[in-house]
Amino acid sequence: MKVSLIGGTGFVGSHIVPALIAAGHVPRLLMRDPASGRGLPLDQCEVVPGEVADSAALAECVRGADAVIYLIGILREFPSQGITFEGLQFSGVERTLEASRAAGVGRFLLMSANGVKPDGTPYQRTKFQAEEAVKASGLRWTIFRPSVIFGPPQGRMEFCTQLRRDIIDSPLPAPLFYPGLLPTGAGAFQLAPVAIADVAQAFVRALTRPETEGRTFELCGPEPKSWKEILATIAAAVDKRKLMLPAPAIGVKTAAALFDRFYWFPISRDQLTMLMEGNVCADASAYPLLGISPQPFTVESLSYLRAG
Numbered sequence: 001m002k003v004s005l006i007g008g009t010g011f012v013g014s015h016i017v018p019a020l021i022a023a024g025h026v027p028r029l030l031m032r033d034p035a036s037g038r039g040l041p042l043d044q045c046e047v048v049p050g051e052v053a054d055s056a057a058l059a060e061c062v063r064g065a066d067a068v069i070y071l072i073g074i075l076r077e078f079p080s081q082g083i084t085f086e087g088l089q090f091s092g093v094e095r096t097l098e099a100s101r102a103a104g105v106g107r108f109l110l111m112s113a114n115g116v117k118p119d120g121t122p123y124q125r126t127k128f129q130a131e132e133a134v135k136a137s138g139l140r141w142t143i144f145r146p147s148v149i150f151g152p153p154q155g156r157m158e159f160c161t162q163l164r165r166d167i168i169d170s171p172l173p174a175p176l177f178y179p180g181l182l183p184t185g186a187g188a189f190q191l192a193p194v195a196i197a198d199v200a201q202a203f204v205r206a207l208t209r210p211e212t213e214g215r216t217f218e219l220c221g222p223e224p225k226s227w228k229e230i231l232a233t234i235a236a237a238v239d240k241r242k243l244m245l246p247a248p249a250i251g252v253k254t255a256a257a258l259f260d261r262f263y264w265f266p267i268s269r270d271q272l273t274m275l276m277e278g279n280v281c282a283d284a285s286a287y288p289l290l291g292i293s294p295q296p297f298t299v300e301s302l303s304y305l306r307a308g
């Protein structure tokens with residue numbers, strides 16, 4: 001199959017692309033910056049230079065494709081630079097659907113996220129709107145909603161690499177966030193980190209499995225972990241002992257209110273809100289359907305952190 005990827009140059013794309021090639025498919029990448037192709041097997045890909053906002057480039061990227069995978073997503077917006085959730089996570093999807101229909105592409109896979117909802121943060125809301133647009137598109141669609149994804153970053157940013165850099169390697173104690181005024185349940189909220197290899201396989205296998213069409217799948221690791229357990233696992237993976245102390249979320253949110261429009265500030269208010277909502281799955285039906293046995297989140301599975 002010829003598979004067009006919009007947003008295929010990031011962390012997730014850098015794993016889906018080789019998985020597509022290994023399965024005998026030909027990836028075609030929309031690439032806005034030649035530098036973003038670093039580490040990708042570009043000699044086995046087709047490349048279309050351009051932006052998702054460029055209609056001609058988008059049309060060229062999906063022309064003659066058998067399937068399209070939309071992966072663009074951001075965690076923070078910078079409207080003064082034209083980087084918005086609305087533009088990249090909703091309008092970009094609508095434009096790609098339109099281009100796909102015009103080009104006669106039948107199959108469309110959307111990367112969404114676990115926990116998206118119509119009344120959530122702008123990240124969650126625009127991904128929810130994109131899901132609705134995909135469902136109404138008339139194309140043969142599949143939507144994936146992963147929890148946080150871990151695995152070798154391939155020179156890009158990844159959940160555990162970022163936590164290691166911002167929290168574990170910091171001289172400050174690790175923050176066990178808690179809502180409200182009392183530190184009860186500090187750091188107890190749960191996530192279910194899913195391995196990038198499993199996410200990549202889910203996308204690749206779904207392409208050729210008609211039984212996944214018209215379905216939305218959550219993708220989580222096999223076992224939820226508390227925030228505290230996640231930090232402890234990352235610290236153990238890099239042989240560090242880390243002091244952890246309760247930290248009121250309100251304090252971080254106040255600082256983020258002042259600074260989160262700057263790239264250097266590590267987290268936005270909305271990111272902290274989504275983190276503390278927890279991120280676990282209610283449904284694991286994708287795995288038996290796709291023949292995947294999801295990898296656990298352990299010290300061993302984080303061995304890639306030692307390289308960084």
Ligand SMILES: NC(=O)c1ccc[n+]([C@@H]2O[C@H](COP(=O)([O-])OP(=O)(O)OC[C@H]3O[C@@H](n4cnc5c(N)ncnc54)[C@H](OP(=O)(O)O)[C@@H]3O)[C@@H](O)[C@H]2O)c1
Pocket residue numbers: 006007008009010011012013031032033036051052071072073074083088111112113114145146147148149150156157158159
């Ligand atoms: N990573 C996770 O833990 C996780 C969990 C759940 C869902 N997701 C979703 O998975 C998708 C991929 O995530 P990722 O971790 O691979 O993110 P990533 O590494 O930041 O890659 C994002 C992709 O979007 C493109 N992109 C970013 N900003 C853009 C802009 N202003 N204009 C055009 N393209 C832009 C990037 O292109 P460049 O290479 O040119 O920058 C890259 O191809 C996203 O939709 C994300 O919401 C990720």
